[in-house]
Amino acid sequence: MDLPAFWALDPLLKTHVKIFTADIERLSNIPDYHEQFPDLYKFDTRIISNVEIAGTIVGLEQNNTMIIYTVDDGFGTIPCCNWAVRTYAEPEFELGQSVRVLGRISDYKNQRQINIHEIYRMVDYNMEILHWLQTIRLRESVYSKPFDIPKDILAHKDELVAMLKTMDQDMIMESEDSQTQEEDIEIPDEQAFLDTLYKYIEDLAVDGKIEYRAIPRLPAIQKIARQYLTNSIPAASIDYNKIKLAIRQAFATLCADGSLFVVDAENDIYEIVRLDGQLRELILSIIRDVHVDQHDIHHGGVTGAYITTKVKEDSRFESISWSKVFEALQLLVLESIIYQVNPHEYSLIQ
Secondary structure, eight states: OOOOGGGSSGGSSSSSSEEHHHHHHHHHETOOOTTTTTTEEETEEEEEEEEEEEEEEEEEOOOSSEEEEEEEEEEOOEEEOSSSSSSOOSSOOOTTOOEEEEEEEEEEEEEEEEEEEEEEEEESTHHHHHHHHHHHHHHHITTTTOOOOOHHHHHHHHHHHHHHHHHHHHHHHHHHHHTTTSSOOOSSSHHHHHHHHHHHHHHHOOOEEEEEGGGGGGGHHHHHHHHOOOOOTTTGGGGGGHHHHHHHHHHHHHHTTTTTTEEETTTTTTEETTTTTTTHHHHHHHHHHOTTTTTTTTEEEHHHHHHHHHHHSSSGGOOOOHHHHHHHHHHHHHHSSSSEEEEEEEEOOO
């Protein structure tokens, strides 16, 4: 299909497509639309986002945000990330168990993975063979055949596309009258856009968490995104999709620099890295857990370099900068929770 506006008409787009891991690895992003739709993939003639696999757990890794099961289906292996777990909860599944996994495909650090929606234990090993047979049959009878847009829609495709664009534009201009008296914010470059967007996110966050889906629809954020985009493209060409893409890229940048981290990939929920929140608790636990015989410890203090290294081992903060860790340390010093034993060495106040 070469009409993105109508891709969602294909029921396979949100179906958990039965597939082999080797085929998942070969999936490609959609030509010309990769940046706009990074989580959609071309499978034969169809576009998909969700898959179902069946196999054996051959690897298990756990951190404080998720459990990663590596599943082998006989055709290859793939990491399956379960975000819907409590911090360091006991893994529900063990090595060697046969499971059926349903989830969304994604790419992380150039590696294909599945973000788990549901995972089930298979007590009958014949279920895996049944999955193979169903997968082969469905590929022959369904997946390999192109989806045909209904003729009535094709007959009026130009009018429908124009209507959708008008709806997008209306969404962008929504509540503009209420904003006419607001003072304009200058967005001269990307950094200004990131800084302004982050301030909005901080104000909107509930318990430090923010759901991405709600952000692009907010008129105030649409306004700053539009101002930012006009630095590089004509204002007349800016539509809702370009605004969504700019905001999505900004979220990725804020995650990369350690300002945000993902807490629920499936529901697109992020959490702000707050100096008085999770970062603070992690730093305190690092200092508490340090043994005096470690090479980074001098006279009972823990070096800032050691603390930063340990903080970065946590997947939530792997991109955090030393300066942000230092800010959190200084805040803890000001609150008299820790003190500086020597320059850049810290200890708990007993």
